Amino acid sequence: AQSVTQLDSQVPVFEEAPVELRCNYSSSVSVYLFWYVQYPNQGLQLLLKYLSGSTLVESINGFEAEFNKSQTSFHLRKPSVHISDTAEYFCAVSSGSARQLTFGSGTQLTVLP
Amino acid sequence: ETGVTQTPRHLVMGMTNKKSLKCEQHLGHNAMYWYKQSAKKPLELMFVYSLEERVENNSVPSRFSPECPNSSHLFLHLHTLQPEDSALYLCASSQFSGGSYNEQFFGPGTRLTVL
Numbered sequence: 001a002q003s004v005t006q007l008d009s010q011v012p013v014f015e016e017a018p019v020e021l022r023c024n025y026s027s028s029v030s031v032y033l034f035w036y037v038q039y040p041n042q043g044l045q046l047l048l049k050y051l052s053g054s055t056l057v058e059s060i061n062g063f064e065a066e067f068n069k070s071q072t073s074f075h076l077r078k079p080s081v082h083i084s085d086t087a088e089y090f091c092a093v094s095s096g097s098a099r100q101l102t103f104g105s106g107t108q109l110t111v112l113p
Numbered sequence: 114e115t116g117v118t119q120t121p122r123h124l125v126m127g128m129t130n131k132k133s134l135k136c137e138q139h140l141g142h143n144a145m146y147w148y149k150q151s152a153k154k155p156l157e158l159m160f161v162y163s164l165e166e167r168v169e170n171n172s173v174p175s176r177f178s179p180e181c182p183n184s185s186h187l188f189l190h191l192h193t194l195q196p197e198d199s200a201l202y203l204c205a206s207s208q209f210s211g212g213s214y215n216e217q218f219f220g221p222g223t224r225l226t227v228l
Binding site for chain 2: 004009034036041042043044045046049090100101102103104105106
């Protein structure tokens with residue numbers, strides 16, 4: 001069985017400040033890891049993913065996440081946030097042939113002016 | 114239309130009504146999913162269809178009945194719902210191949226309110 005824990009349900013941060021959204025997972029097999037973002041009144045959009053290779057993955061809008069196998073973590077970071085980054089962020093894990101994605105409970109990022 | 118579309122976007126129904134949610138994917142994928150998103154809770158996977166065959170059903174109450182007539186369309190038929198069924202219902206699709214990762218593409222959701 002696999003599970004995902006997002007340690008913070010709400011993260012308020014001022015514009016242009018750095019942010020880290022934490023995600024820890026548990027799985028008995030090799031995993032694929034994802035971050036999805038959900039803007040108000042919209043569905044989930046894939047932000048970035050780790051499949052294999054380099055443990056640091058980046059998105060086109062400045063977010064990055066690092067896969068840390070020893071700490072079973074996949075934290076999401078951005079060095080300088082914008083008002084438009086305000087959204088809910090979901091971490092998810094998929095393992096091997098599993099059709100399922102297991103999601104965390106989400107972190108609401110609110111960027112303040 | 115592109116991606117994954119869902120209709121209606123909003124639905125209000127009484128507990129004795131019967132309604133259906135529709136999802137359509139324009140990505141050529143072979144798997145489709147229904148999720149329930151309630152406030153402050155993780156996304157709950159309800160049903161998975163792969164190649165039009167239901168392959169997983171996470172013990173969802175029988176008042177929810179899925180239908181997948183072809184690889185591009187997915188329905189969720191609703192009857193005698195309860196107020197606690199009020200939530201955002203998300204549809205997703207993916208190109209599933211055994212042993213590979215499973216990147217899912219989501220629709221905008223249907224906001225359901227049960228009175």
